[in-house]
Amino acid sequence: MLxxxxxxxxxxxxxLARFGALPGGGVTRPxxxxxxxxxxxxxxxxxxxxxxxxxxxxxxxxxxALGADRLSTAAPTVLTGSHVDTVPEGGxxxxxxxxxxxxxxxxxxxxxxxxxxRPLAVAAWSDEEGRYGSLFGSRAFCGRLDAAAIPTMAxxxxxxxxxxxxxxxxxxxxxxxxxAPRDSVAxxxxxxxxxxxxxxxxxxxxxxxxxxxxxxxxxxxxxxxADHAGTTPMERRRDAFLAAADYALKxxxxxxxxxxxxxxxxxxxxxxxxxxxxxVPGRAELVHEMRDPDPxxxxxxxxxxDALARDVGRxxxxxxxxxxxxxxxxxxxxxxxxxxxxxxxxxxxLAAQRLYSAAxxxxxxxxGVTDSGMIFxxxxxxxxxxxxxxxxxxxIERGANVLLHSLLRLAA
Ligand code: GLV
Ligand code: MN
Ligand code: MN
Numbered sequence: 001m002l003x004x005x006x007x008x009x010x011x012x013x014x015x016l017a018r019f020g021a022l023p024g025g026g027v028t029r030p031x032x033x034x035x036x037x038x039x040x041x042x043x044x045x046x047x048x049x050x051x052x053x054x055x056x057x058x059x060x061x062x063x064x065a066l067g068a069d070r071l072s073t074a075a076p077t078v079l080t081g082s083h084v085d086t087v088p089e090g091g092x093x094x095x096x097x098x099x100x101x102x103x104x105x106x107x108x109x110x111x112x113x114x115x116x117x118r119p120l121a122v123a124a125w126s127d128e129e130g131r132y133g134s135l136f137g138s139r140a141f142c143g144r145l146d147a148a149a150i151p152t153m154a155x156x157x158x159x160x161x162x163x164x165x166x167x168x169x170x171x172x173x174x175x176x177x178x179x180a181p182r183d184s185v186a187x188x189x190x191x192x193x194x195x196x197x198x199x200x201x202x203x204x205x206x207x208x209x210x211x212x213x214x215x216x217x218x219x220x221x222x223x224x225x226a227d228h229a230g231t232t233p234m235e236r237r238r239d240a241f242l243a244a245a246d247y248a249l250k251x252x253x254x255x256x257x258x259x260x261x262x263x264x265x266x267x268x269x270x271x272x273x274x275x276x277x278x279x280v281p282g283r284a285e286l287v288h289e290m291r292d293p294d295p296x297x298x299x300x301x302x303x304x305x306d307a308l309a310r311d312v313g314r315x316x317x318x319x320x321x322x323x324x325x326x327x328x329x330x331x332x333x334x335x336x337x338x339x340x341x342x343x344x345x346x347x348x349x350l351a352a353q354r355l356y357s358a359a360x361x362x363x364x365x366x367x368g369v370t371d372s373g374m375i376f377x378x379x380x381x382x383x384x385x386x387x388x389x390x391x392x393x394x395x396i397e398r399g400a401n402v403l404l405h406s407l408l409r410l411a412a
Contacts, residue, residue, distance in 0.1 A: 001347070002112045002408070004400040009104045010393060012046060016084060016100060017092040026387025027092055030155075031060070031085035031127035031136070032164040039084050043099070043124055050107035052122075059140035059178035060126035060170055066106045068119035076186035078116070078411040079370075080105065080403060081123030083362065085131070091389020093396075097377075098191045099124045101400040105407055116411035118186050125362045132161045133326040134215060138362035140178040142369045147176045156269050156287060180369065187410040188366040189337055191375045191403040193391050195359050197382025205398050206352040207376030208341045212364040213262070213357060214298050214330035217289045220247060220309050223319040226274060226282030237280050241272045243318040244284035250312060251305050255290050258304060260297050262358065265290040293330050293356060302327075331364035337373025337410070344405035350398060359384075375402050 019039035020029030029035045040062055047054045047064030055063050055070065062084075063071075071077055082098025102122030109116065126137030132153045139145050150172050153161035165172040194200075199207050224240035248267045255265035269287035288305065292298045306322050313320035338354070345352040357374065366372040377399035380390045391399075 002108060002114060002404060004101070004104045004108050004397065004404055006393065006397040008107070009100055009396065009400055012100045012103065013092065013096055015042070016096050020086065022089065022387060024387060026089055026389070027086050028088050028090065029084070029086040030088070030129070030131050032131070032168040036085055037168050040124070043084060047103060047122070050103055051110050052106055057141070057178040058170065058174040059137045059145070060165070060168070061137040061141055061178060062124040063121050064103060064106065065119060065121035066110055067116065068121070071121070071180055071184040073181050073183050075119055076184055077119040077121050078186045078407055079121050079123055079188045079366070080190060080407060081125060081362070082190050082192060083128030084124045085127055085129050087129050087385050089387055090385055091387060093193045093389055093391060094195065094384055095128055097193055097396065097399070101191045101403050104400055105404040108404060109408070114408055116408060118411040120407060120411055128362055130326060131155045132164070134217070134328045134360055135362055135365050137178070138365040140175045141180050142365040143179040144365060144368065145176050150175065185366070185370040187334070187337055188363060188370050188372040189341065189375065189403065189406050189410060190361060190363045191377070191399050192361060193379045193384060193389070194376040195379050195382070195384035197379070198355055199353065199376060199378040200380070200382060202353060204353040205350050205377065205395060206345050206402055207355045208338050208352050209333050209357050209374035209376060210338065210354045211293055211332045211356045212330060212361055212374070213291045213293050213359070214295055214328050215289060215291045215360045216298055216302050216327045217287055217325040218302070219323045219325055220244070220286050220288050221321040221323065222247070222284045222313060223321070224282055225280070227280040229278045229280050232280060238317050239280050240284040240318055241281035243312055243316045243320070244270065244286050246316070247309050247312045248286060250308055251288060254304055254308055255301055259290070259292050259301055260294055262356070263290065263292040263297065263301065264358065287325065291358065295330050298330070328360050328364060331367035331372070333363070333367065333373040334371030336371045340406045340409040341373060341375055341402060343409055344402050347405055348398070348401055350402065375399055375406065
């Protein structure tokens with residue numbers, strides 16, 4: 001039975017991990033950064049070495065293909081992939097695994113005797129981690145990019161998308177041209193680490209994703225009054241940070257009590273202005289993220305949090321602005337792709353468990369244009385979005401082989 005080469009896959013995963021490597025382990029490789037662009041160039045070289053046709057689309061998505069040199073409606077391609085950008089101080093597998101394993105699968109197929117009926121391609125989607133909104137590259141590819149928003153899209157550090165892309169040699173205004181030709185993708189299947197502890201705790205090697213959570217992010221801005229932090233009496237202060245802190249605590253309670261059983265929420269970015277110990281904060285901004293698998297619940301939570309922010313502001317004499325940043329749609333995975341993954345697991349003698357994804361993934365955009373699904377492997381200790389994110393090498397090999405045989409089934 002055809003199988004992947006773990007030594008080659010391991011060498012590539014560790015090769016990719018050099019770009020943006022941190023001294024204490026892990027990696028910081030945000031999309032469009034010099035580290036990311038060096039990784040992109042290296043990836044194109046690896047695809048060519050593997051004998052694949054390569055191209056990069058106007059949204060910066062990198063493709064390596066077998067049996068075609070572009071996507072076409074005449075011969076729809078079975079796609080796999082993930083992303084090579086990372087969160088700040090992230091791990092070496094989130095995204096990287098799906099791209100490197102996809103590449104390995106295509107190389108193994110090219111070198112083997114199987115002759116799939118359909119072309120196959122691996123994609124590295126741009127900015128999955130959402131420096132500029134969520135899932136940027138796959139959104140463009142799936143025709144979901146709002147062209148009118150491009151001029152104002154900016155990262156939390158203020159850098160505009162047009163500048164970041166231009167530095168990397170891309171024209172942001174052309175990103176919508178990355179939209180795939182209609183019906184040119186026959187199916188999409190992505191291998192990813194679970195990023196949680198369910199598979200490890202159940203002792204199950206493979207997860208078959210049934211659905212992917214929706215994520216909403218909003219920037220909430222609290223406008224108070226800057227004042228001298230020594231001379232202003234406490235009762236006269238309009239402290240923007242305290243309003244932000246009050247909101248963060250109450251929003252957590254609201255999402256936990258009013259969301260579904262799987263609702264979660266996070267405030268991972270807080271900025272206080274002007275930002276000096278002897279000035280009462282005049283302005284505070286935070287990025288509030290919430291997730292729920294049910295789009296209606298997510299919509300209601302967003303409305304309730306907006307109202308909460310205004311209530312908190314009113315009680316503290318603080319003006320509040322809520323600026324929606326991104327909203328991804330929860331997506332079911334296609335039964336046909338789940339069945340292909342389960343058949344691949346059965347043929348490899350591997351137990352599999354269906355589960356839902358609490359992390360966002362490019363597969364949820366692909367679900368809008370084709371049958372889309374995902375394979376999860378256990379994450380050690382459920383750790384992810386941290387430098388010590390890791391999975392066992394034999395778990396990686398198993399996952400890559402499940403991807404290989406899922407792709408062969410989908411392309412048969
Ligand atoms: C993707 O990493 C996410 O934030 O869910
Ligand atoms: Mn991630
Ligand atoms: Mn990821």
